[in-house]
Amino acid sequence: MDFSINDVWIWLQLLLDILAVSTVLYSGLRIIRNNSRTIQIFKGILVVILIKLLALALGLHALNWLIDTFLNWGVVAVLILFQPEIRSMLEKVGKTTAIFSQNVSVSQISGMVDELVESCSAMSRTKTGALITIQMTQSLQDYIETGITMDAEVSSELLGTIFQYGTPMHDGAVIIQGVKIACAAAYFPPTARDLPTRYGARHRAAVGISEITDSITIIVSEETGAISVAMRGQLTQYSPDALHRFLMNKLAAPEEEAAFSMEPVLNTARKVGFNIPRRDLHQEKPRDERIKPLEVDDLYNAGGKDRHE
Ligand SMILES: Nc1ncnc2c1ncn2[C@@H]1O[C@H](COP(=O)(O)OP(=O)(O)OP(=O)(O)O)[C@@H](O)[C@H]1O
Numbered sequence: 061m062d063f064s065i066n067d068v069w070i071w072l073q074l075l076l077d078i079l080a081v082s083t084v085l086y087s088g089l090r091i092i093r094n095n096s097r098t099i100q101i102f103k104g105i106l107v108v109i110l111i112k113l114l115a116l117a118l119g120l121h122a123l124n125w126l127i128d129t130f131l132n133w134g135v136v137a138v139l140i141l142f143q144p145e146i147r148s149m150l151e152k153v154g155k156t157t158a159i160f161s162q163n164v165s166v167s168q169i170s171g172m173v174d175e176l177v178e179s180c181s182a183m184s185r186t187k188t189g190a191l192i193t194i195q196m197t198q199s200l201q202d203y204i205e206t207g208i209t210m211d212a213e214v215s216s217e218l219l220g221t222i223f224q225y226g227t228p229m230h231d232g233a234v235i236i237q238g239v240k241i242a243c244a245a246a247y248f249p250p251t252a253r254d255l256p257t258r259y260g261a262r263h264r265a266a267v268g269i270s271e272i273t274d275s276i277t278i279i280v281s282e283e284t285g286a287i288s289v290a291m292r293g294q295l296t297q298y299s300p301d302a303l304h305r306f307l308m309n310k311l312a313a314p315e316e317e318a319a320f321s322m323e324p325v326l327n328t329a330r331k332v333g334f335n336i337p338r339r340d341l342h343q344e345k346p347r348d349e350r351i352k353p354l355e356v357d358d359l360y361n362a363g364g365k366d367r368h369e
Pocket residue numbers: 189190191230231232233246247248249250258259260261262263264265280281282283284
């Protein structure tokens with residue numbers, strides 16, 4: 061069989077097209093899955109499309125016209141409704157203000173994690189409420205501006221002082237950028253979801269920021285002293301040791317995560333004939349096995365509660 065350069069180019073274009081479309085669809089579905097608001101809007105759009113199909117099948121012209129008009133305006137409505145998600149997606153594409161791109165060494169991260177865990181452990185013992193968010197790849201600049209700007213090394217003493225009850229900065233969240241405290245007393249949009257009643261405003265704020273950014277938020281409960289982490293809309297309770305392992309795993313080995321998020325795209329490439337070796341999850345992510353959450357609340361499956369011993 062003869063292949064001209066033109067044929068090769070057409071195949072390459074096709075392949076690029078498939079890769080681009082699957083990346084866009086995958087990112088869109090991830091945003092929808094990770095955010096309760098987008099799930100609701102997505103369900104609403106599906107219902108409207110189903111009604112339109114029904115109207116077409118039954119020949120209901122007036123209803124069909126109404127839905128067409130609604131869908132035409134729908135593009136504008138979706139752009140307005142999804143504005144925060146679109147903005148955060150574009151920020152993600154254009155910006156890599158991640159902890160890892162700030163010339164931060166693993167030993168600096170390790171030092172920061174030691175201080176962070178020590179202070180959370182101390183605040184857990186004294187039942188001092190705390191809310192600490194670590195910026196990952198998406199910028200938290202908008203939220204930093206809602207608080208009191210700082211530029212200080214993370215230290216157990218400083219965090220303890222900030223969250224001491226009655227001090228001017230104890231209300232709100234501390235945001236960590238790189239290995240530094242960028243601000244205190246920041247305000248986060250709380251989640252719109254119905255959380256179990258044992259979770260109050262602090263936990264709602266933590267889940268809220270974890271739904272709209274890829275940040276990691278640590279919460280120390282004033283009521284119980286429990287330490288939890290909010291990430292991608294999920295709240296997980298950790299012991300101080302497990303928290304240390306979790307943070308080191310997330311902050312000191314990010315490139316594995318990034319590579320794994322490309323898996324669906326790589327799968328498409330494999331399907332069209334590219335010989336890309338598969339990664340062995342168990343062989344390459346041994347550190348995850350050491351993470352032992354005490355309790356996992358999967359907030360997306362209301363009431364779902366797994367125990368990991
Ligand atoms: N939207 C928000 N953004 C940032 N911080 C917030 C926000 N809402 C509440 N907080 C913080 O949470 C504190 C109130 O927490 P509340 O007791 O209602 O929460 P909780 O989830 O029940 O936690 P705890 O278990 O510590 O009682 C406030 O004093 C404030 O510091």
